[in-house]
Amino acid sequence: MSATDTQPELEFEEVLRPAGFGARVKELLRTSWLFRIGLVIVVIAVILAIIGPYIARFPLETATLDTNEGPSSKHWFGTDSNGFDIFSRVLAAPRIDVSIALAATAISLAIGSLLGLLTGYFRGWAGESVMRVVDTIQAFPLFVLAIIVVVMTGRSIQNVIIVIALLNIPIFLRMMRSQVLSLRERTFVEAARSSGSRELNIAFGHVLPNGLSPGLAQAPITMGFAILVTAGLSFIGAGVQPPTPEWGAMIASGADTIVIGEWWTSVFPGIAISLTVFGFAVVGEGLRAMYLRQG
Amino acid sequence: MSGFVLRRLLLFLPQLLAIAIVGFALLRLLPVDPVSRIVGSFGTDEARQSAKETIGLDRSFGEQLGSFLEGLLTLDFGESFVSGDSVRAELGDRIPVTLQLIGIGFVLALVIAIPLGRYIASKVGGRIEKVTTVYALFAGAQPDFWWGLIFLFVFFFKLGWFPAPLGQLDPTQIAPDGPTRFIFIDTLVHGQFDLFVSALKHYALPIITLTFVLTGPILKIMRQSALDVISSDYLLYAKASGFTPKRVRRMTARNSFAPVVTITGVLLVFALGGAVLIETVFALPGLGRYALSRTLDTDFPAIQGAIVFMAAFGLTVYLVMDILYALLDPRVRHSRD
Numbered sequence: 286m287s288a289t290d291t292q293p294e295l296e297f298e299e300v301l302r303p304a305g306f307g308a309r310v311k312e313l314l315r316t317s318w319l320f321r322i323g324l325v326i327v328v329i330a331v332i333l334a335i336i337g338p339y340i341a342r343f344p345l346e347t348a349t350l351d352t353n354e355g356p357s358s359k360h361w362f363g364t365d366s367n368g369f370d371i372f373s374r375v376l377a378a379p380r381i382d383v384s385i386a387l388a389a390t391a392i393s394l395a396i397g398s399l400l401g402l403l404t405g406y407f408r409g410w411a412g413e414s415v416m417r418v419v420d421t422i423q424a425f426p427l428f429v430l431a432i433i434v435v436v437m438t439g440r441s442i443q444n445v446i447i448v449i450a451l452l453n454i455p456i457f458l459r460m461m462r463s464q465v466l467s468l469r470e471r472t473f474v475e476a477a478r479s480s481g482s483r484e485l486n487i488a489f490g491h492v493l494p495n496g497l498s499p500g501l502a503q504a505p506i507t508m509g510f511a512i513l514v515t516a517g518l519s520f521i522g523a524g525v526q527p528p529t530p531e532w533g534a535m536i537a538s539g540a541d542t543i544v545i546g547e548w549w550t551s552v553f554p555g556i557a558i559s560l561t562v563f564g565f566a567v568v569g570e571g572l573r574a575m576y577l578r579q580g
Numbered sequence: 581m582s583g584f585v586l587r588r589l590l591l592f593l594p595q596l597l598a599i600a601i602v603g604f605a606l607l608r609l610l611p612v613d614p615v616s617r618i619v620g621s622f623g624t625d626e627a628r629q630s631a632k633e634t635i636g637l638d639r640s641f642g643e644q645l646g647s648f649l650e651g652l653l654t655l656d657f658g659e660s661f662v663s664g665d666s667v668r669a670e671l672g673d674r675i676p677v678t679l680q681l682i683g684i685g686f687v688l689a690l691v692i693a694i695p696l697g698r699y700i701a702s703k704v705g706g707r708i709e710k711v712t713t714v715y716a717l718f719a720g721a722q723p724d725f726w727w728g729l730i731f732l733f734v735f736f737f738k739l740g741w742f743p744a745p746l747g748q749l750d751p752t753q754i755a756p757d758g759p760t761r762f763i764f765i766d767t768l769v770h771g772q773f774d775l776f777v778s779a780l781k782h783y784a785l786p787i788i789t790l791t792f793v794l795t796g797p798i799l800k801i802m803r804q805s806a807l808d809v810i811s812s813d814y815l816l817y818a819k820a821s822g823f824t825p826k827r828v829r830r831m832t833a834r835n836s837f838a839p840v841v842t843i844t845g846v847l848l849v850f851a852l853g854g855a856v857l858i859e860t861v862f863a864l865p866g867l868g869r870y871a872l873s874r875t876l877d878t879d880f881p882a883i884q885g886a887i888v889f890m891a892a893f894g895l896t897v898y899l900v901m902d903i904l905y906a907l908l909d910p911r912v913r914h915s916r917d
Contacts, residue, residue, distance in 0.1 A: 428854045513723055516723055
């Protein structure tokens with residue numbers, strides 16, 4: 286027996302390893318100018334969520350006598366009917382909007398993925414019932430559900446987070462479930478099982494980590510949607526309450542005066558939402574395309 | 581096929597009933613007090629008690645649920661706590677406003693997005709394709725209520741092309757009384773063409789706002805879907821087998837519609853509730869604003885009525901979506917039958 290006998294066997298071991306996450310994101314940054322813009326927006330939004338309230342040049346929630354002033358060198362974005370400096374509040378608002386989106390998305394990703402794993406891996410009447418419930422919830426106009434629940438439980442930031450998290454659970458549940466349904470038939474699951482792993486360990490140790498990618502790629506898109514829902518609820522008075530600096534509530538405070546020409550109160554916070562949600566959507570789309578292309 | 585439709589139909593009523601009951605129970609579990617809304621926080625005990633009896637909240641939960649379900653059979657949602665009027669009649673006034681808004685908005689969005697998506701899918705890499713694709717992504721991630729305000733500023737305040745956002749008609753005009761409550765139909769039935777034109781002008785900006793935002797996601801899906809079909813093996817096979825170009829085109833269209841049906845259904849259900857934002861900006865007396873104001877007033881019968889209608893609407897859309905999906909894509913039909 287010479288060593289060369291085993292040589293052909295070894296060649297099969299040289300499986301092409303897919304590029305790591307970091308390398309793939311770098312590739313995306315290099316090829317897509319849109320993704321670069323999106324990522325810059327997301328990074329700025331997250332930084333503002335942390336430091337926004339501290340870099341404000343004027344007090345955020347203290348009314349002044351400088352009411353309804355147009356943009357000037359003193360007040361770059363003007364002031365609203367309470368005399369609040371709009372520029373300061375636009376920069377401080379991510380503390381509320383982005384934090385709500387982040388918390389709500391994290392909760393729905395965690396609970397949705399967990400339920401998706403359980404209903405997909407351990408199929409049975411319980412899993413089927415969960416899916417019927419999810420079907421039924423998804424067929425209801427969810428924005429109205431959000432209005433009813435937030436208003437009736439008290440219009441606090443915490444309740445907005447909980448409601449938006451609940452609304453988004455079905456998306457992540459479905460994504461994880463469809464992953465699990467195909468993963469559970471794969472060889473590595475069978476291998477784990479034949480080596481004596483317990484079912485729960487297989488589900489959490491092997492299937493869960495392999496099925497997370499679509500949900501993680503969806504997360505930025507859901508965050509953008511969460512910002513839209515938060516701002517929408519606050520715009521109609523069913524979300525975060527003034528004088529807390531929040532983009533949707535700020536737009537609402539200028540909604541009556543924009544039709545008589547005082548545009549700045551609503552325009553600037555709206556631009557902030559428009560850019561931020563677009564940034565999150567672009568990043569999410571990029572990650573999703575990357576995931577679909579390279580698996 | 582018929583078996584599949586029948587199974588879907590059998591699910592409809594239990595789902596509707598479940599949403600109605602959960603909504604009913606939710607209102608009574610949440611920490612709200614409709615009685616205080618009526619008599620005030622400092623009302624006497626007698627006043628509270630008589631108010632409670634008037635609106636029927638003195639009865640047990642079971643009795644209340646029983647009469648709610650009994651009313652459902654005849655689509656009777658009871659009388660509003662706030663106005664004392666029949667909730668069904670109030671809904672009958674509000675629902676047409678929202679349906680006209682989102683109905684026309686969706687038709688326009690589809691009419692724009694489907695041909696445009698199909699067109700740019702055949703021009704990948706071109707300038708038009710790039711611009712349109714960025715627009716699709718952008719519009720799908722926008723606060724529609726803010727764009728409504730921007731359009732008002734530009735087209736009402738600056739240019740004066742459209743009337744002030746004061747509802748369906750000018751304040752001096754009176755809407756015809758019936759028969760359908762859809763203002764575009766009723767004005768024509770009564771031959772009031774000036775009111776029809778006025779309504780058209782009042783609805784124009786809200787519809788443009790909705791269409792501007794909705795076209796994005798539909799366009800994105802249509803483009804992707806058409807691309808998938810164009811590059812698919814079965815289309816190549818069809819061409820290679822000598823199918824006529826007409827038949828190939830029909831096959832392409834048919835197979836790329838299924839994802840569009842899905843996204844349209846999902847958006848339509850969301851828009852029924854989401855319309856409250858645009859209704860608020862343009863002061864349209866629609867279902868969304870009704871649900872919002874009655875929620876703020878803890879008007880249980882009104883909220884229940886709105887919930888039941890919205891659930892029935894959503895479930896119907898999903899039902900139609902599933903049936904269309906099966907009709908469009910033979911693979912679905914065979915896998916489920």
